[in-house]
Amino acid sequence: MKAESKTFHWVGAGLASVPGIKRLIAKEHTLKIWERDVSKAYLATKGLSGNFDVCAATDGAMQAAIHPGDIVISMLPTHMHTSMARLCLEKDAHFVSSSYINSEMAALNQQAKDKNLTFINEVGLDPGVDHLLAHLLMDDYRSSPYFDPHNTHDFRSYCGGFPAVANDFKYKFSWSPLGVLKALKSPAKAILEDHIVTIEKPWDAVEPYVLNLPHQTEMFQSYPNRDSLPFMQDYGFGTDWTIARFVRGTLRLDGWSDAWKSVFDTIETTDNDDKELAALSDRLWADHSYQEGEMDRVVLSVDLKVSHDGRVVWHKTKSLDSYGTAQNSAMARLVSIPVSLAAEAILKGQLNAGVQAAPNDPGMIRAWLETIAEHGDMIYHTDHCMTAKLEAAE
Structure with missing residues (x-):
């Protein structure tokens, strides 16, 4: 599948998500923003133009929309990440979260490797x-x-x-x-x-x-x-x-x-x-x-x-x-910008398959930190x- 046909699915559009969402839209990626309360997603994308859609987050709608090779970014509460990751296994999609890897997530490692899928976690601020x-x-x-x-x-x-x-x-x-x-x-x-x-x-x-x-x-x-x-x-x-x-x-x-x-x-x-x-x-x-x-x-x-x-x-x-600034909190920038970088790294084929935490490659890290610095x-x-x-x- 061509890289350009892959879609980012950003799940959860609270205030902590806004800078990362805006960055991916500005980079002209194809993006679906999922929220049970769609007013949050509309607020996050107010005044923006780009290749994105706001979608009401229901299990059936997400299951139908996620395709092989897509990248799912879960900004949901921690206890919901594993079920989202299992959906990614079912749909042959990659997975990103900012949360710690717990035992349930770690248990998906071999299945993700077998399907050549990257499940990267711990890529927010702390951890990240x-x-x-x-x-x-x-x-x-x-x-x-x-x-x-x-x-x-x-x-x-x-x-x-x-x-x-x-x-x-x-x-x-x-x-x-x-x-x-x-x-x-x-x-x-x-x-x-x-x-x-x-x-x-x-x-x-x-x-x-x-x-x-x-x-x-x-x-x-x-x-x-x-x-x-x-x-x-x-x-x-x-x-x-x-x-x-x-x-x-x-x-x-x-x-x-x-x-x-x-x-x-x-x-x-x-x-x-x-x-x-x-x-x-x-x-x-x-x-x-x-x-x-x-x-x-x-x-x-x-x-x-x-x-x-x-x-x-x-x-x-x-x-x-x-x-923080009038536009974004410092916490939101430092959580969601690294998350967006991890999603892009998957798209570029820079990360291995399997469940993993933030990258340890010095060159990749320096590139990420440069982008983080560009955002203030x-x-x-x-x-x-x-x-x-x-x-x-x-």
């Missing part, structure tokens, strides 16, 4: 852009003269979204708070101070984190999120490496833990009471959701520090500090050892 930066850091370190598995390695990857102008609550919600609340109820696992640690209550592991951002040095709070350990292999950390710290986590504005104390107290006493958690979610949404025209901010930092005999020999950070989100690179040398020479 954070993976890209981690792979670049690791490629840089491995090719440096300082590379040695027996060095002591300290890896930290933190990401967070919050209001551009801090409020007393130190946070605002773009969508239902229930996902954030459930994440806080989930244990985290990381390597801290040379040991594998399980953190039952993430808020008990909050610590200050100073970031040297392009225009300022700023204090944040950080805490581990989910299970960091599987990503050691994904990023290329060997089993024989000496690792003092390996943590992927969440970044929050300074003062967040104090502002959220009552929320933590409620979470701690809810046990598995979904109704009580849902009620808390509703209250938080009413009190702390973004208002129309209110700007957001996204900060991401991926940092690798390497020491030998107690002396730092290699230390680099890749970071971004992005703000610059990646900043800091060589701490070089900075220290320059300061010492002054």
Whole structure:
């Protein structure tokens, strides 16, 4: 089948989808935008012209419209991705999502390979852009003269979204708070101070984190999120490496833990009471959701520090500090633009078959980051050892 006959099916046209949808339309791709509430899709494409259609998302309509070789982009809630991926298997179509690969998605790997289909996930912001930066850091370190598995390695990857102008609550919600609340109820696992640690209550592991951002040095709070350990292999950390710290986590504005104390107290006493958690979610949404025209901010930092005999020999950070605009939120850009790039990579035949996360090829990553920068989100690179040398020479 000719590449130009393939159609992108973008499923879910909420605010987080808009920049990616607009980009694919501007690139003159054939696009079907699926929404149960078609008014969202019409709003997302208002004023645009191109080869796209807005479609009411019903199971029958989608099944009839998806053809072999098409590319389905699922921006649905996480629990709906697997059923969409199974539909792609049935229709011989490729699949894209920004969400983590869970066991159900991973189980589709061999079937996707057998059909020569690409099912790529974890290509949003976090997970997504954070993976890209981690792979670049690791490629840089491995090719440096300082590379040695027996060095002591300290890896930290933190990401967070919050209001551009801090409020007393130190946070605002773009969508239902229930996902954030459930994440806080989930244990985290990381390597801290040379040991594998399980953190039952993430808020008990909050610590200050100073970031040297392009225009300022700023204090944040950080805490581990989910299970960091599987990503050691994904990023290329060997089993024989000496690792003092390996943590992927969440970044929050300074003062967040104090502002959220009552929320933590409620979470701690809810046990598995979904109704009580849902009620808390509703209250938080009413009190702390973004208002129309209110700007957001996204900060991401991926940092690798390497020491030998107690002396730092290699230390680099890749970071971004992005703000929303009147047109799009920073979060929407940084989720949906990478998703659109992953879909295009499938169209170009750049990705292997099977279930996979964000690419690790340095050339592809740099090309993606260039496009992300063109949409206003610059990646900043800091060589701490070089900075220290320059300061010492002054």
